[in-house]
Amino acid sequence: MITEEMAQAFAAAWINAWNSHNLEHILEHYENDVEFYSPLIRLLNFNNEGVIKNKADLKKYFETGLKTYPDLHFKLHHYFAGVHSIVIYYTSVNERLCAEVFELSESGKAKRVLCNYAR
Template identity: 50%
Template sequence: MLTEHKAKEFAEHWIQAWNNHDIESIVSHYAGDVEYFSPFLTRLANNPHGTLRGKWALKEYLAKGLAAYPDLNFVLKNVLFGVRSIVIQYQSVNNLNASEVFEFDENGLVSRVQCHYDKW
């Protein structure tokens, strides 16, 4: 079970990795067979379904995101935690409010991500 401390620690490390534009640190959080769902996939990866699977596919996509937004700087707003999942609320690119739901596997790696934004 996740604790409040572990959830906040994950969120802070995840935000810092993004703000440092450190792709290796970002993808270190994800399992090899991660499932990822995001409306940004339709724009940045020309993926009409908004889904992808696998850590290396995710790494390629996230690298495109870093390249597309060189001034990217996320601002952490809130962290919510459950039994095997957390929700990170943050200010994203273009001042979008974002929430991502991270589900963790038995090894403590992210196995599924659902990304949400307040406008599109």
């Protein structure tokens, strides 16, 4: 079970990692065999499936994102704790609202991520 404190700590650390643009700190939140789903994968021409299935490819994708959006800054609005998941609701690139669902492993890292953006 994800506690309120765990959800708050994960959300704060995740947002801070992105806002620092430190790729290694960002990647600390993900398992090696992560499944990452996002419509931005297609938008950034990374692949046509919209899914990344390992941390090595996720690193390449995040590098692309950080280069494409050099002024990237996320603003946390809220987080939600679930049984084995956390949802982070924030303002993303180009001021788009986003909610990401992080299904966590026993080690507290994301093993499955579902990114959802407001149109």
